[in-house]
Amino acid sequence: MAMLGFAGIPTASAASSSAVYQTINYHGYEIQVPASWPVYDLAADPTRCVLFNRHAVYLGTPGADQHCPTRAYGRTEAVLVQPEPSSVSAGAVELGPDTASFSGALSADEATVHTVQFTAPGPGVQVTASYGTDEAGIRAILSGARMTAKTAAKAPVVSSPQATAGTSSASASGQVAGQVAGSGSATPVKKAATSSGLSAVQGQGLGIDTCTVPSAATMKDWLASPYRVISTYLGGANWACTYGDFTPGWVGQVAAEGWKFIPIWVGPQASCTQLTNTTVIDPANAAAQGEAEAASAVAAAQQFGYGQGTPIYYDMESYSTAAAGCSQATLTFLGGWTAGLHAAGYLSGVYSSAATGIADLASQYTNSAYQSPDDVWFADWNGNPVLVNPYAPQADWQGAIMHQYYGDHYETWGGDTLQLDSDVVDAAVAGDADASAGGQATITDEPAAVSVSPGGDGGTTQLTIQAGPRLSAVHWRAEPPAGVTVSPSSGIAVLSGNSQATVSLHVTGAASLASGRYAVPITASANGQQVTETFLLVSNGSSIATPVVLYAADADSMAIAQAEAQELALPASNLTGDFETAWTDAASGSDLVIAVGTAASNALFHNACGWTNPAGEAMGHTPFGYAAVPLQNGAGGVFEGADGSNDAATRAMSEQFAQYAMAGTVPNDSADQPLGSITPANTCLGSPDVPTQ
Known part of the structure; x- marks a missing residue:
């Protein structure tokens, strides 16, 4: 009986079979696949999501805005054929100019992510093929390929199903133990130096999780949304999507617009997972496997400019904690993941169900012998964007936790609709450290x-x-x-x-x-x-009582003070040009005196003019301090100096101090020098008695 390959596709030594297959010809590259596999023309449907967890053939370049499900896991046999890019990854496999057949050994990288990728310069294509448990089956498809023409791009051609002799037989498992760096990409990624400024920053607020990143244009439109953090999948054997528009250039552009990122790796799942078509943890080799996945994730992260110090989150989907040994093997694996990331200079994060993976990690949080992740991200679709959960004690991972609170749904912002999960974030993410440092x-x-x-x-x-x-x-x-x-x-x-x-x-x-x-x-x-x-201070009515007093010691400053008093609805008693009144109000501690202008500031700070004062202090010596930030109430011997370099600056400072004082808040503007911190000169200016009207 003839030896047969995957789904009845003849191998090189096969005779005939009765199985049904179809011939696909794209760009001069021809392969035979099972007739049951759907074939998608990406040029005609650019929003089609390229998924490697289902049997299919995709022809053309994946779109920048693919309509992908939020959750797509696992790998099975599928093929993507697209025009050869102008540049490919360093070390990418390239066939000879007159062949399309691939039969070489898989690298450890390809075996780790269950993906084969190569270019065929003759027909001018790049081929990405995934596999689950049937490496031999996908090899049969690739080794049977042929070049039909060295031509420019042309419309995809799909032949009608044909019958072939023979019957199919199951192939042996194609899993390989090798674990080295690899991105698991379906499109090539150029090597990029980590000079983009991306590092670990504290992410806070709302975030979104999409399987494939939206285009840069969509991300800009989504600035209209309340979200500012987005997941970016780096790869892994159980990530079913493709990179889409995700490139180092995308990262740089989107980061400049204010977005932060959650780098994610989707490698082997718990041995008791309920997911199908997934690679699972080998309990006997769990720690080493976790460390190897960390090495692969770091290599992928570096391709996108995520340098040392950034966090990488492992996606460990829900599993049965009741299954014997499963929790322990998973914890051992995740401990290896953390150890591997730390050794490479990266932070460790873990995403999982609150009741399974996070609960197991929490049980080890105080165990000094266990390598706990730096940050955790729990899934609990309760619709409540809070960071507390019964499975993650509040004392654990403070300032290092995220909550996925709303599962698969659609949202539209800026005219663009995305399918996503929603998150609330207070944890380490990747971002532009310069922009996140404040003062921007x-x-x-x-x-x-x-x-x-x-x-x-x-x-x-x-x-x-x-x-x-x-x-x-x-x-x-x-x-x-x-x-x-x-x-x-x-x-x-x-x-x-x-x-x-x-x-x-x-x-x-x-x-x-x-x-x-x-x-x-x-x-x-x-x-x-x-x-x-x-x-913004809004008043309804006039002469509203307040513990704020405006004091001016020269005519120009008094004009400013009068205008401010009218805007702020201050009663006449809260405006003075008399030094002794201002002194008494400041010294009493019951009022905050704002000295409007340099003359008033000099008078209260030094009393350089020697004006009569209730304390009887000598000229140049007074008990007053000069606050750097406004206080809501007087503090006894403290006043606020609004002495700008010109009338406009004095007006702005006096208004700001008065508004802040009446609102009970302190300014946090990122100014180079705190307002009011310039010490007044010991100079006699103005007159002790300036009319208030």
């Missing part, structure tokens, strides 16, 4: 305070955002209290290096707005981290 963007000026009557229109005020030296996607949001409306209430400013954006904020009051003063917090974030905060 600030709100430079306090929005001018506004007064609004019930049901009235308070007009507009301006929000000014200043970018740092790097490209920034700055997200700002105003959170007005009930009764106050700010429009727009949020937005995005994409700023080039050191540029500014000005946003007009329109304020209205509800008919039921009670008399009082209302603080509207405005926060701005860049690269997923809050970088600055300010607020």
